Amino acid sequence: MVDASSRHLTWLLRLTLLGVFLTILVVLVGAWTRLVDAGLGCPDWPGCYGQAVVPNTEQAFAYYPDHPLEPIKAWVEMFHRYLASGLGLLVLSIVVIAWPLKLNKASPRRISIFLLLVILIQGAFGAFTVTLKLWPQVVTLHLLGGLSVLSLFLWLHLCLRQFAQKPKVIKHTASKCGFLWWVAGTLLVVQLALGGWVSSNYAGIACQGFPTCNTQWWPQMDLSEGFHLTQTVGPNYLHGQLHADARTAIHMVHRVGALLLGVALITLYWRYRELYLMKQALSVVLGIYLLQVIIGIANVLWWLPLWLALMHTAGATALVVSFIVGFWLSQREQHNAHVDATHNAVGLAT
Template sequence: MHDSSERRLRWLVQLTLLGTVLTAVVMLVGAWTRLVDAGLGCPDWPGCYGQLLVPDSELATLRHPDVPLEPFKAWVEMAHRYIASLLGIVVLGVVALGWPLRQCRHYPWRVSLTLLGVILLQGAFGAFTVTLQLWPQVVTLHLLGGLSVLLLFFWLHLRLRRVLAGPKGERQRGNAWWVVAAVLLVLQLALGGWVSSNYAGIACQGFPTCNGQWWPEMDISEGFHLTQTVGPNYLHGQLHADARSAVQFVHRVGALLLGIGLLALWWRYRQWQGVARPLMIVVGLYALQVALGVANVWLWLPLWLALLHTAGAIALAMGFVWAWWHWRHQALSANTTTNYSRYSDVVA
């Protein structure tokens, strides 16, 4: 590897780490924006009342006389947009720095291009979130898009570190154990976004029961009606109580299924060197996330605890990808070592 290419790779390793951290910050600021009801603090996009900075009340009234300016909420929303724009610049920097390396063997150029495509799509979802007035489908997709950017940055960072260190060994191919766990995790994250976008966080009072019942009154068809009307303002939600209870209850069932899936995955690989420990950390993060979810219900969704629950979801997703990375690149040698040890025991 040439010195210039190695320097470029080192810069890319640092830049993708920065992008990973910055994406997590953007997601937490986005969650804070939603929790303080500032998602429509600016009624237009990309500016705020037609300005790049939050204007005064007089100018805001001239621009949107039907939407009174609330300065705090407007600044919260614009802070989220400013940080998200900075993240877009980081993505462009990753693509630009990687351009001369795009034909080098093992360089993850396709991952870089995928990251660029997802961040552009994420910007569109950010615009639709405002223009469609917090339509739950778009809000949920916006959350999943943010997680996609986060995990792509993290995966790219891991790939670049491996390229810099030099390729070693083979890669393990996917199997049903990891696929099932990954699908359960994605579904649960989507359910969490649906709970948030429909303001169903405390629709079920109490835990483990929901509103004092193990099987509460629910309207599942309405709660998961994915063709809701475009047009109404969805701030604070439009679903009735039984529909919100259904959303929250299904989210709890999803958490249970995810827990079973993660425990099964850990049990399957509990004796694999280099894989068991990352999976144990994932199980620990899952347990912490469940505890945060229960605490949010018991304490009526305080702001700081709701933000911790979002941070827990971010940590769980990253932990799972990190464990998967270890399995892909260490499982073959670990399995070989384990099998050899068992063979030695038999011979002895």
């Protein structure tokens, strides 16, 4: 029984680590799909013009005469769907392999079930992205869903590593999260959502120039229209539907969000600078954040080239991964400090 559990853990560790990298690939291919305007390369879901693979022009016209086939864009979209489907099968495999661990209440099996639920919801958002014709709300939630899947894969992998070391004493909520971590984490999520909103409304180059925007420090903006979350469902949102002032508002709020996130991360680093592991982890977080800011500025100055826009998405995934690892280490250090204090108290009492 012990050997069987050990084999299960070994496979789970391998598969969850594979899941981290595969999710990053899916997120990047999703960004590539959007950047090359292939999000509606197949007008239906889950197939493409009713087929499991991209059909020929005659078949596509017979199935969907109002939407001419563009083979390259259709294949890009289907490649993304194939990868996402593979990710779903991977999660299902993890749930099945982790199921025998249910007898141990300390096992992170529940996280795997939650991951399966999230990826099913993510699949639904993928379908809505197509059927609602790139409705910005759905596109943004689809991006956040992908990063949520990445976070859960990474967290599950870290929990499994700890469970493999101390299967009887693991506690996933060993200590309370510090207030600064909550502030920084919330700002990170908000900034990721703003990045998705910028992307889905095609506001990446709404501001020309940096640090000013269209030669002004505070340009004319339409915040109410830019963040009007009840946009009409029905129009094709490829290339966006908002006017210039609304897109400028979205872009500028994203810049302000980046500034606030930077302040929060610097404050977090300053708070934990005396703890070696935390200092190292938060140094990585700050380094990735700084690189992400530089890439964002370059995207504006160079008019959003494809490779640089993809790097900006990659930077977002790297920031998420580094932040989660930093948070995990903070939990471990606080838990270890609590255990040491308890042992010392017991030693003094005896």
